[in-house]
Amino acid sequence: MTRLSACLLWLCSSAALAQPALPGDLPLERGNGPEPATLDAHRCQEVACGNVLRDLYEGLVTEDAHGRLVPGMAQAWSVSADGRVWTFRLRPGLRWSNGTPLDAPQIVASFRRAFAPATAAPFGELFEALHNARAVQAGQVPPAQLGVAAPDTRTVVFTFDRSAPVPALLTLPIAFPVYLPGVARFGAQHTRPGHLVGNGAYRLAAWTPQANLVVARNPHFHAASTVAIARVRFHVTEDASAELQRFAAGDLHMTEVVPPQPLTSLRARFGDQLRIAPYLGAFWLGLNLTTPPLRDAPGLRRALALAVDRDKLTAHVTGLGEQPAHGIVPPGIAGYVPARTPWSALDTPAREALARRLYRQAGYSRRHPLVIELRYNTSTPHRRMALAVAAMWRQVLGVQVRLRNEEWKVFVGNRKQRVITQVFRGGWIGDVPDARNFLAAFGSDGPLNWTGYDDAGFRERLARADAATSPAARDAWLRAAEQRLLNADAVVPLYFYTSKHLVAPQVQGWHPNALDRHASRWLRLGSATPPAARSAARSAASPAARSTTGTAAP
Amino acid sequence: MKAALKVWSGRLLEALLTLWLLATLCFVLLRAAPGGPFDAEKAAPPEVQAALAQQYRLDRPLLAQYGAWLGDVARGDLGPSFQYPDYTVNQLVAQALPVSALNGGLALLLALLLGIPLGVLAALRAGRTLDRALMFVAGLGLAVPKFVVAPLLVLLFAVTLHWLPAGGWGEWRNLVLPVVALALPNVAYCARLTRASLLETLSAEYLRAARARGLSETRLLFAHALRPALLPVAAWLSPALINVVTGSAVVEQVFGIPGMGRYFVQGALNRDYTLVLGVVLVVGAAIVAINVLVDALRGWMDPRLRAATA
Numbered sequence: 001m002t003r004l005s006a007c008l009l010w011l012c013s014s015a016a017l018a019q020p021a022l023p024g025d026l027p028l029e030r031g032n033g034p035e036p037a038t039l040d041a042h043r044c045q046e047v048a049c050g051n052v053l054r055d056l057y058e059g060l061v062t063e064d065a066h067g068r069l070v071p072g073m074a075q076a077w078s079v080s081a082d083g084r085v086w087t088f089r090l091r092p093g094l095r096w097s098n099g100t101p102l103d104a105p106q107i108v109a110s111f112r113r114a115f116a117p118a119t120a121a122p123f124g125e126l127f128e129a130l131h132n133a134r135a136v137q138a139g140q141v142p143p144a145q146l147g148v149a150a151p152d153t154r155t156v157v158f159t160f161d162r163s164a165p166v167p168a169l170l171t172l173p174i175a176f177p178v179y180l181p182g183v184a185r186f187g188a189q190h191t192r193p194g195h196l197v198g199n200g201a202y203r204l205a206a207w208t209p210q211a212n213l214v215v216a217r218n219p220h221f222h223a224a225s226t227v228a229i230a231r232v233r234f235h236v237t238e239d240a241s242a243e244l245q246r247f248a249a250g251d252l253h254m255t256e257v258v259p260p261q262p263l264t265s266l267r268a269r270f271g272d273q274l275r276i277a278p279y280l281g282a283f284w285l286g287l288n289l290t291t292p293p294l295r296d297a298p299g300l301r302r303a304l305a306l307a308v309d310r311d312k313l314t315a316h317v318t319g320l321g322e323q324p325a326h327g328i329v330p331p332g333i334a335g336y337v338p339a340r341t342p343w344s345a346l347d348t349p350a351r352e353a354l355a356r357r358l359y360r361q362a363g364y365s366r367r368h369p370l371v372i373e374l375r376y377n378t379s380t381p382h383r384r385m386a387l388a389v390a391a392m393w394r395q396v397l398g399v400q401v402r403l404r405n406e407e408w409k410v411f412v413g414n415r416k417q418r419v420i421t422q423v424f425r426g427g428w429i430g431d432v433p434d435a436r437n438f439l440a441a442f443g444s445d446g447p448l449n450w451t452g453y454d455d456a457g458f459r460e461r462l463a464r465a466d467a468a469t470s471p472a473a474r475d476a477w478l479r480a481a482e483q484r485l486l487n488a489d490a491v492v493p494l495y496f497y498t499s500k501h502l503v504a505p506q507v508q509g510w511h512p513n514a515l516d517r518h519a520s521r522w523l524r525l526g527s528a529t530p531p532a533a534r535s536a537a538r539s540a541a542s543p544a545a546r547s548t549t550g551t552a553a554p
Numbered sequence: 555m556k557a558a559l560k561v562w563s564g565r566l567l568e569a570l571l572t573l574w575l576l577a578t579l580c581f582v583l584l585r586a587a588p589g590g591p592f593d594a595e596k597a598a599p600p601e602v603q604a605a606l607a608q609q610y611r612l613d614r615p616l617l618a619q620y621g622a623w624l625g626d627v628a629r630g631d632l633g634p635s636f637q638y639p640d641y642t643v644n645q646l647v648a649q650a651l652p653v654s655a656l657n658g659g660l661a662l663l664l665a666l667l668l669g670i671p672l673g674v675l676a677a678l679r680a681g682r683t684l685d686r687a688l689m690f691v692a693g694l695g696l697a698v699p700k701f702v703v704a705p706l707l708v709l710l711f712a713v714t715l716h717w718l719p720a721g722g723w724g725e726w727r728n729l730v731l732p733v734v735a736l737a738l739p740n741v742a743y744c745a746r747l748t749r750a751s752l753l754e755t756l757s758a759e760y761l762r763a764a765r766a767r768g769l770s771e772t773r774l775l776f777a778h779a780l781r782p783a784l785l786p787v788a789a790w791l792s793p794a795l796i797n798v799v800t801g802s803a804v805v806e807q808v809f810g811i812p813g814m815g816r817y818f819v820q821g822a823l824n825r826d827y828t829l830v831l832g833v834v835l836v837v838g839a840a841i842v843a844i845n846v847l848v849d850a851l852r853g854w855m856d857p858r859l860r861a862a863t864a
Contacts, residue, residue: 037637037638038638038639039640040640043639045596045598117601117605118605120598120609121602122596122598122602124599124602125602134599134601137599138601139601188634188639188640208649208723208724209641209812210650210813210816210820211722211723211810211811212722212724235810236812238816238820242720242809245708245712245713246721246810248712249708249712249713249719250716251719251720409587409590409824410588412593412594412595413593416593446599446600447597447599448596
């Protein structure tokens with residue numbers, strides 16, 4: 001009842017005390033997708049919490065607005081000749097957001113907490129190359145034996161057991177320093193406003209679950225003077241269509257996504273505010289290689305892959321700038337040249353002819369067709385994609401496809417078990433810009449190897465990449481592994497993702513990048529006009545005028 | 555006094571039994587649903603899954619989990635949220651319930667303030683153009699679902715006219731559209747109910763006699779007809795209050811309101827067992843409390859009901 005009274009009081013007072021905000025006080029209004037599951041950096045695994053945590057924390061290495069790796073807490077780093085020992089030298093005078101000094105032993109202690117079994121960090125697996133990381137997380141050795149040490153207050157040294165994209169890994173939330181006195185004092189609630197102590201450009205000011213989260217500039221951040229926006233409000237925007245309407249109404253400066261709809265209508269409505277860019281993610285159909293009919297039929301698998309016209313799919317089904325895929329590692333990873341399916345150079349008639357021949361050789365025909373199930377999780381884009389692929393298979397080969405959609409949790413459970421799936425929706429969004437991140441699951445028998453692909457040759461190539469001492473050699477072996485996977489037709493690549501946002505004209509400093517990360521510290525608000533007022537002005541302008549305002553498109 | 559005590563203790567026992575049955579049924583259904591709270595696109599390694607299962611007691615037999623949860627609930631602890639580990643279910647519900655109550659309460663208030671006068675007006679003009687027009691609009695208000703009304707309101711008042719925000723929470727302006735969206739069908743229903751009931755009351759014998767004695771129509775309406783005519787409206791208040799106060803998932807989703815409805819939907823989709831059970835229990839308790847309150851209100855309005863209860 002007290003809270004209800006407080007709500008009523010707030011309602012009355014907000015109306016009475018409402019005053020026009022000063023220009024510098026205007027917050028950046030960001031659509032952020034679903035409610036962040038947690039603000040405990042070590043436990044975060046979704047985009048929604050990652051976006052907020054990148055404002056609240058900084059790793060030893062960070063990313064600039066273009067997604068390039070730049071010094072974070074560390075001012076410099078070096079690596080041993082064999083690529084296994086990484087030494088990071090901290091900036092002088094680092095401070096937590098409460099003003100207390102931040103030093104190397106605290107960073108080491110935070111890493112130990114991240115990998116402690118009780119923390120149950122979901123992204124710990126990405127650090128499996130770190131000495132003893134898996135053993136610590138499994139509780140087999142104490143956290144003190146983790147491969148990270150602080151020889152002095154400004155130096156952090158990591159020891160890795162194999163090659164790894166170390167600087168990129170250190171940009172992940174699990175590598176952010178968590179303030180352990182806060183954890184000890186407040187437990188799970190150390191992430192609340194007033195409790196959370198970070199080291200990023202912003203500190204947590206308010207958090208209303210399922211509504212919004214406000215961060216305010218951190219005066220103790222080492223580059224505080226370069227942070228242009230004083231406050232940022234992250235809005236929970238669970239529904240993409242509702243988020244788009246909020247942007248159109250002028251409530252938001254940026255959206256987290258754009259709902260599926262024709263590109264031409266979006267362009268006509270929003271002009272240069274629509275930002276579409278390549279994104280480090282691949283969409284493919286997985287084939288269950290552990291049960292018939294696909295297990296012992298490589299020709300049949302290739303026939304299915306050949307019969308899909310990816311150009312049509314990306315032009316007419318996805319339609320938001322996606323690129324047809326002939327591999328599973330997307331382009332855009334520095335130094336890595338992605339592999340391609342052996343038949344990618346064929347034109348459509350040759351591709352379809354080859355598909356029909358392989359289909360016949362596998363023992364199927366239009367009279368005796370393959371009957372197969374294509375499973376996907378409930379979602380309009382996935383349904384449309386499944387329908388289109390099923391139509392292509394039927395048209396080119398005569399395959400009879402049973403479409404089956406499942407609620408999300410049911411789908412991921414069934415796919416993981418590999419018992420009742422035949423063909424299923426799959427794909428991967430990169431956690432770090434590293435080809436191995438897209439390939440590793442296929443080399444194990446773990447829960448992420450949804451197809452059940454089991455090939456000693458593939459594993460050997462991955463192992464050679466792990467043993468490589470130079471990045472070039474590592475990339476070459478990873479490419480060889482990807483080529484082997486594609487040659488085996490374990491998956492049917494369909495397209496590479498794009499990131500899609502609406503960004504208001506007065507947001508400056510926003511640049512597309514492969515991992516689609518946009519920390520607020522790099523952004524500026526070019527005008528003090530609040531979004532609502534801007535929209536009112538915009539509504540008075542002609543569509544042609546709207547499309548030419550604001551910053552240049554990337 | 556003794557009789558009243560007996561009645562109320564009986565009611566309390568009945569309420570507790572209802573809530574226990576509700577919670578148990580919900581527990582069984584949730585656990586029977588396929589998929590678990592930690593099933594995700596990129597599944598965590600086995601050791602992490604094991605640690606999480608231990609933290610949330612999922613490694614225990616189902617009956618032991620049920621017993622432990624029930625014990626916690628008896629102590630007023632609805633448990634930790636699986637999906638939002640930074641919060642307990644108590645904290646989430648404490649934050650969401652007032653939001654839904656404020657939103658729904660205002661919507662119901664608006665429904666009564668508009669619905670009753672419109673119903674009275676229609677009854678007094680029964681059969682005429684105004685009556686027919688009002689009832690047509692009310693019929694429309696009832697027929698068009700909230701998931702159509704809400705986006706239309708956004709399109710008109712937020713996107714086109716820029717008068718109000720399209721969603722969000724934090725200012726009084728955020729309340730206007732969701733309250734209207736929630737209120738519209740209730741205004742319509744309330745108006746129709748008031749009209750029908752008032753027409754029936756006005757044709758009662760005692761009112762005809764009063765009219766024959768020369769009582770003015772105004773006095774007849776306000777002194778003798780309105781109170782008994784509003785009894786069905788009072789009876790309707792119970793389900794209406796439950797409906798709006800416990801939150802409308804559709805309206806909350808469209809406008810991004812952090813209320814109970816959203817937690818229920820998100821909790822079910824994420825298999826956040828404790829959150830769903832907590833919301834169900836609190837909503838169940840609210841329904842019981844509202845029923846009691848409305849019964850008391852009806853008793854105050856109709857002495858015959860009061861006597862029957864006693």
